[in-house]
Amino acid sequence: MSELKEHHLTLPVGRDDIAPLAPGDIVYFDGVVYTAREGVYQKVIGEGQPLPIDLTGLSNCNFHCSPAASRGADGGYRIGGVTATASFRFSKWMRQWLELTGTRIIMGKGGMPANDYKEILAPLGAVYLTTVGYGTGALLGRGITGVRDAFWLDELGIAQAMWLFDVKRFGPFIVDSDLDGNSLFAAQGEEINRGIGKLYDGLKAPALHRYGETDDREDEVL
Amino acid sequence: MIAIEQIDEAAYTIMEKAAIDIPDDYRDGIRGMVDTEKKDLSSFVLKTMLDNWEAATGDRRPMCADTGLPRYYVKVGNEASVEGGFVAVERSLRAATARATQAVPLRPNRVHPLTRADNNNNVGVNAPEIEWSFEPDADWIDITTVHKGGLFGTDYRMLFPGDGLDGIKRFYLDTLIAFGKRGLCCQPAIVGVGLGGSKDTCMQLGKQAACLRVVGDRNPDPKIAELELELKALANGIGMGPMGFVGSSMAVDCHIEIGYTHTGGMPMSVHTFCLSSRRATARIHADGRIDYRTDPRWFTPYMRRDSVDWSPDAGAGSEAAS
DSSP states (O other): TTTEEEEEEESSSOOOHHHTTOOOEEEEEEEEEEEEEEEHIIIIIOOOOOOOOOOOTTOEEEEEEEEEEOTTTTTTTTEEEEEOOOOOGGGGGGHHHHHHHHOOOEEBBSOHHHHHIIIITTTTTTEEEEEEETTTTHHHHHHHHEEEEEHHHHHHHHHSSSSEEEEEEEEEEEEEEEEEOBBBBHHHHHHHHHHHHHTTTTOOOOOSSOOOOOOOSSSSSO | BBHHHHHHHHHHHHHHHHOOEEEEEHHHHHHHHHHOOHHHHHHHHHHHHHHHHHHHHHOOOOSSOOOOOOEEEEEEEEEOBBBBHHHHHHHHHHHHHHHHHHHTOOOOOOTTTTOOOOOOOOOOOTTTOOOEEEEOOOOOOOEEEEEEEEESSSSEEEOOOHHHHHHHHHHHHHHHHEEEEETTTTTTTTEEEEEEESSSHHHOOOOOOOHOOOOOOOOOOOHHHHHHHHHHHHHTSSSSGGGGBBOOSEEEEEEEOOOOOOOTTTTEEEEEOOTOOOEEEEEETTTEEEEEEOOOOOOOOTTTOOOOOOGGGGSSSSGGGO
């Protein structure tokens, strides 16, 4: 795997730290990672509630995930594994979230729409990294050395709560977008798309169509 | 009479095994794909998954934190009896789900569909699902758990006889391409195809084909077996690998299950069982002994019977003999 370049970064990162990251590179982290997804975004951006903690100088890496976690008898938390959740669903909150928190790294599953990189992440100095697989829950779980804090656990539940994790050699992650807004997923998708047409050659279309194949709801599907 | 404590123990243990230990057949299938995958990124992903499974088993932690929707499939020998009856079994399975959610831990994914209320134990209305089947000439109970991801990779379509194999292949490609992009279905997958039946049966058969048959297993009907291999090759020829990267690793296998269907229709479903194909089975014998395995052996000759009456001699061999 000599072709894949590997980076080791300490969080929080500055712009210079993430400038060398190129789509397809591999990254590992030390430092503090926080989680936030629709539950947290809705609270903070949708309802205007203040952040439960000042992230400045602590963490600027937002992981779209929810841990398999349980509360121990001692009041602490036991993290089994962590796995990302699909990020495209959070697109509508990204601009305000990055502006509010100064987050520079978004990590999750499957990337964001490519336009978001050009229009939102890159102009705000942020990049997107994807988890691998997507099921590297055990490897990522190993990388979490402790739970620094958890907020809104009772209101939002384990999956949606805001977690702060201390991490060490946390990864691997794959760089999807760089600071110019280029996207690995988009580039790979385009290459695959070039071969898709021929897969359907000679296969006749089914008799009954479905809405979605036609966008006009006045059409019949027959 | 099987003591209910044996059901409790088996139901919990398979939850833990399913969440942590990748089944051998699936891992061996992915190892084989590492050898054939030519693209660096796709190859990196497959190798990282092998590392991940080793870490999961080594640390006894879930291989993936999204532990899907835990559920059960129960096959009951016709001569089996259990303390408290089958209502007690259902209670035991619900209790094991709640216990495993806390102890393994599993992610408490199950919520009310409208209020999003979460009991934090993966138990609720119609959850976990418990599907039942029966087996003649047996006095054991097989309990299988499957934790399948629930969001991407499944679709259903009503096709018609005139659509033929073309229609089947098109819909198959449509589904895999749609959910393969960016790796939403967490491929390489065990792809399950349901053909025929009623609409609900079609969905159920496809799901069971994906989740309850092992990599390398072929449908005993030679024509269906041939189509399984053809569809597997079709998937791996899309040009897509794990995470939707360029590659050749889309389907680690393809399984098809059929059901007799309406004479005018050919319903079809496609399901994908992911890079954390979580399944584990326990057999509770009449004397209370418990054996664990990863092959559910769900589709027995009796399950696939074609006629009114059935006897072991008519099929390819009875499950009861094993």
